[in-house]
Amino acid sequence: MPTADELIGADTVSALARLLGRATGRRSPAPALRDCAGALDGLSYSGRVTAVRDAVLADLPADWPGFEAVLRTALEDPGFDGWMTFPVNEAVAVRGLEVFEPGLALLHDLTPRLTAESAVRPFLRADPARALAVVRDWTADPDPHVRRLASEGTRPRLPWAAQLPAFVADPRPALPVLDALYRDESEYVRRSVSNHLNDISRDHPGLAVETAARWLAAPAPTTDRAVRHGLRTLVKAGWAEALSVLGHSPDAPVTVSGPVIGTPRVSVGEYLVFDYEVTNDAAGPAELVLDYVIQHVKANGTRTPKVFKLVTRAVLSGETLAGTKRHSFKPITTRRYHSGEHLVQLQVNGVVHGEAAFSLDAG
Known part of the structure; x- marks a missing residue:
């Protein structure tokens, strides 16, 4: 497991400072990010993400058009990739809430560089219906990273990210996203769908089993495996309905x-x-x-x-x-x-x- 320093270390942040400096038209690195690169020691991973996010917000224009323009210029640079983009996504989650749909559109374009699954969640918390109207369109995107973002970003209990209380209480509004993706051609996407179904099973086991049964009634060759992974917590707990839908009778002699x-x-x-x-x-x-x-x-x-x-x-x-x-x-x-x-x-x-x-x- 990589350490926090390996994921977001001084070298990574210094490279981001240089890249965003160029994107803003400066001849020198972005100053807040430059200073941040030397102040990471002792910070946890989440502390580093927050520090770099705040430095990005300090270095980039405060208005959305200027902020977006810098990041779209940065996206033209192939070096703008990997873990340096994770705190940038988090900065978009702060600044983009003011404009909403354009913020989500920018995360759509950033997620192929490194997943924006955490950054999309403030939008879903602020206005679930409005955010889902955009996210549902992502399920038809040609890029599997974007399709996975639709499933992973809407998970009620995504690890290492803020929960989505509305979806913990009622996950049904996000089910159309999963229905569109459970037969996806990409294993990367299908695994996210399975993990999302497993999240649902922790709070709404009946709904998870009902959903799995519906998928098994209209399957792709990969559906059985996806459903088994999605119901794994219920199977381990001996949930009879989950075992039965997978063909494992609790009454087997x-x-x-x-x-x-x-x-x-x-x-x-x-x-x-x-x-x-x-x-x-x-x-x-x-x-x-x-x-x-x-x-x-x-x-x-x-x-x-x-x-x-x-x-x-x-x-x-x-x-x-x-x-x-x-x-x-x-x-x-x-x-x-x-x-x-x-x-x-x-x-x-x-x-x-x-x-x-x-x-x-x-x-």
Whole structure:
């Protein structure tokens, strides 16, 4: 994962200062950006974006026509590309709200240099209907970066960006964007559509399943994969309707053996090892989603579940899926481990079958 300095460092900002200096007709670098390049140490990534954005706003004309003219001149330079453009997009989100549609049009032209998915969101927050009227047109754009912007920018819970409260509460106004793109020729675009559907599933699982079923009724060859990725959170949670729409019946007759623990005591940094067997008892083949659940001990002694993938495949009548799983307990920043008796469970098509205990030493 690149560091903040690698993404938006002094060299990147200095290059932007020179480029925008030329675009404004100066013979020297843009002064606020030049000074900003030397004042980035100690700033987080978001702090750097904000500092560079503010420097761009200080260096460029305060009126929209002048501001836009400089950036359109900059767009003629092939060097105006990559991470230097991200805080520029954020500057457009500040200045462009005053004029709205022209601001969105400029983001449309900037996004092929580096996605404007974060910068489009202030427009959607300020006036969702007005912004969506523009964004829906982007779904027919010949550039896949612009089509992806339509889907990614309207995601209710886009990571590392401000949420869209109106779409968290009711994502239906943005569904025409997804309907236009779920069969897109670009995997880059379809993956965004799947992630958008997954966002919807977190707050409106019924709507997500309904949407997925509608897409599967009018599919492209890529639709099954797109829908599976879009419903992944519901599948892992054992949501019966999501499993059913994907062909995984929660009522599938199976015989489950295990989990059989091979490492009854585990320390942080080591592996939990367990064996499993699942046999399809149906008269015909069955589509099985086999997961496992770790019931982690919390600081207060209670447990909280986390679902992990094992395998998804069609299993013939009488066929047995068997294997050994090694689950890592190496330290990670997103989870704090606590000592105590943990549980591991097998989950088949969302239904938990059996459990076994093991002891974790968190040190």
